[in-house]
Amino acid sequence: MKITPKPIVKDDTIETVVLNRRMVGDKMEKTKYKSDIEIAQESTMKPIFEIASKLGLSEDDLELYGKYKAKLSSDALKKIATKQSGKVILVTAINPTAAGEGKSTVTVGLGDAFNRIGKKAMIAMREPSLGPTMGIKGGATGGGYAQVLPMEDINLHFTGDLHAITTANNALAAFIDNHLQQGNELQIDQRRIVWKRALDLNDRALRKVIIGLGGPAQGVPREDGFDITVASEIMAVLCLSTDLQDLKNRLARMVVAYNYQKQPVTVGDLKVEGALTLLLKDAVKPNLVQTIEGTPALIHGGPFANIAHGCNSAIATLTASKLADYVVTEAGFGADLGAEKFLHIKTRSAGFKPEAVVIVATIRALKMHGGMLKTELVNENVQALMAGFTNLKKHIETVQSFGLPAVVAINKFVTDSDAEVKALLDWCSEQNISVALTEVWEKGGEGGIPLAEKVIEAIENQDNKFAPLYDLSDSIADKVRTIVQKVYGGKDVEFSSKAKKQLKDFDSYGWSHLPVCMAKTQYSLSDDPSKLGRPTDFTITIREFKPSIGAGFIVALTGDVMTMPGLPKKPAALNMNVDEKGNAVGLF
Template sequence: MTHSLTDIEIARAADKKPIQEIGARLGIPDEHLLPFGHDKAKVSAEFIASLADRPKGHLVLVTAINPTPAGEGKTTTTVGLGDGLNAIGKSAAICIREASLGPCFGMKGGAAGGGYAQVVPMEDMNLHFTGDFHAITAAHNLLAAMIDNHIYWGNAQEIDIRRITFRRVMDINDRALRQIVCNLGGVANGFPREGGFDITVASEVMAILCLATDMADLERRLGDIIVGYRRDRSPVTCRDLKADGAMAVLLQQAMQPNLVQTLENNPAFVHGGPFANIAHGCNSVVATTTALKLADYVVTEAGFGADLGAEKFMDIKCRKAGLAPSAVVIVATVRALKMNGGVGKDGLGEENVTAVKKGCANLGRHIENLKQFGVPAVVAINHFVTDTDAEIEAIRDYVRGQGTEAILCRHWAEGSKGTEALATKVVQIVEQGAAQFAPLYPDDMPLFEKIECIAKRIYRADEVLADVKVRKQLRDWEAQGYGHLPICMAKTQYSFTTDPNKRGAPVGHSLPVREVRLSAGAGFVVVICGEIMTMPGLPKTPSAEAIHISAQGFIEGLF
């Protein structure tokens, strides 16, 4: 089955219910919804606090194989599974991330699912939504401004201007701002220094918002942000500059999760959106824990492939928030497995069972990796019209050999009807209660050993290459009391290695660590491997060129 409508046309034709009705299904009273228009609302902090003693539902993680240009459809499957669970009579909610304007106007387009498995209102979600990212941008840049202002007015904290680590952010891809010189123009404008911009989703403030449990925790974490160092190498924090209170004020409303709905009028929480290769790539802890108190099943996703997204979800988010997933769904497509098996983008429409079988090595590696966390996994084959029976059967056979099951899903074309089999299987796994979740490494393992643990057990690297400076930095942080923090790996999403062109399941490689950064507020150590851009550039033909408003007032070209 196919449909000729575009995602945006389907979204526009949606029969949306007033957001109060969606809230009522979860037991949220109208007075605890802060509406933004008729179809989206924030859930009050007061209501969230009242849920503290309620038991949690079951958490289901949707992850995927390493992404390819062919697309895997992780968000689409997350939405489809949430709809499918509701269709078979379960109380289920979805938790996904908010979209960044950078990718929207860059290469990737929107991020709200696709086909008949979407979250709406799609245009709003992909643009300003409820203003959360603007608030994060403002709070981040307030701190950046207060750093330079503090130095201008005498620098009582004795910040070494050569060692300021806190950059500025904006939510647009702009390579011209990666490296800048600021404070030019003479005495009145301060002391010239080098600086730069990251994209908002790479901001530590974003990571903090997504890991904080409430406003008090948020403010404490903001205060812990290290903005730079003095000449004696001692850290200067946001709290030292007295910026934490004002930043928390700017983020008060942004801390409240956003409630929207799927095309089938099922509840969806869309909140936060840290980059998955630079930061931890999960929606907010507040949204996930709130959903778990209100629904029996919560379907959430982690960024990119399981080597990045699922690992960070388990080792950072679940560890920090006391969450334990009951099941994992790994999304794969015939097309993406063909690419992992060596087929170019132009050859994806032709049947190639051999390439599918070869590409299954990537899927198999992810299945093996997830078993290490003690959570049972099932594979969702996200169906495309060009898939042949022989190709689908090849995946099913392979996955059977890995001790689990692959289920064909047609949610893109059929909505919840296309995921009922997957939903039934997920319920069966959850009800068996086989999950015995444990993070990959203990808190008290030394930082460098944590890096080695991820590199060897998840990426299957033979060794970690790090120069003396990096190792010394990690030892210094341990001496300062940061040794218990988890690791947030920043590497390419396209491969288990740091080389984006090495698809499949490579072995015999090394993991080079370029630098390490301490995110003391977020509560993790960022380990940068290979070339990672914290401020993307726009492509030669950005998506922005095709986005416009039609004569009827509709937004065109967003998806």
């Protein structure tokens, strides 16, 4: 079945539709197309029982959250654990721009495309955070005719996983402050408490707070702050755990503070890992939903890729690989962030090997990397496009450096001219890079068939010699330097005096064997978001490290990346509403 977008009207006064443009001769004509939410609301979903039956699951394997959402039960996860694993395909991208790249859309469309050509496929993606959803970034359910449903639920409260993580995070904060109040048996230095509270919203006013004011009965006064929930270590712990017991063990290892002897204090020392696990016992189960075309999708976990490891849960990816022959998953932002962390952290932790990597690129983003302004992108500019190829080339080189087959997906927009498309296809051909024009936003799975065929061809015909770029036995400093030089293309690394002291301390604590999770701007290969394209001869500065021992990595903080975002001047929430029937309005 061919699916094409239906123009509504050519009237700029209608606010519920998306503005697109198409070339008519030498002129650009404005045309109105249905918005993502309109397409989603007009789609007919199947009961989740039917989606589960495609995977060989029964009603007893599901825990229902209404008619169209379900969690897979613990018994179901155990039942399929011994099945042979399918092929995992990672979708990443070039460095994102304000123009948007559509990585989630391509992920969904590729899963649909596999099913259209007779392959048993599933999708494994992250859950959206309410902060960016109501801020500026938008949702994370794909777009156009390549979406997961029900998009309103997934982009809002879904099955409550993020709320459970928020509650567990703040329960731990309360336990720490109560320990101080009740005598401080562990001799916690209140100046060195590193655990923050959390909220799943963008709220800059909560970055730094003072708590415990008002006298002895109100607690011990100290400085505190809030992270956005998806930056909480509990989110990372949940997403890297392989089962409930692993979750509990990881929670117990989380470092929350240091004592007066400057030794780490853990959740296990506080003896509250059991209580935290109890709060997360349902959140750890993956969520089953469907695409517009009925492809099964597991949407579970949602750490950011610029401040955490940026991948959906290991449980969801491993489960999907037991239920399908092909699993399409994604990692946040460009290959320098989410993909690097997927390949260095997630694959090691979960114990699997990816078969291929899809690199999503858009002509309009490449033109921005080539020097064009966002306001000019509707204009054809082959010269700027070709100047932007340097960014794409670096990401291709990065994927290949891991020994993995790479396929470029050109996510087509209506503003792309024939000359620009030809220039990009010709460049990929000259570079001997596998490439496919991808039109899943407009045509759904049908528009992703060329990409699906290219991916299968790459898996079958290209060598897969997957190997990490650094050994866990390398020092933390050497791991950082490897990422900067081999993934970012930088010259070197500088460590602040605080970071240098932390490196010595971490070595004494026995943490040097852990992988590194870089916290860096997503917009540039460097730590300067204004340096687009492929900057060279730059040095990355590590201002401090943050131990995430429960998650199993050391976070290296660069630039001014914040763990609690703020809202823009005109947040997306201004366009959101609900009609008299309870239907969401203005949600993308």
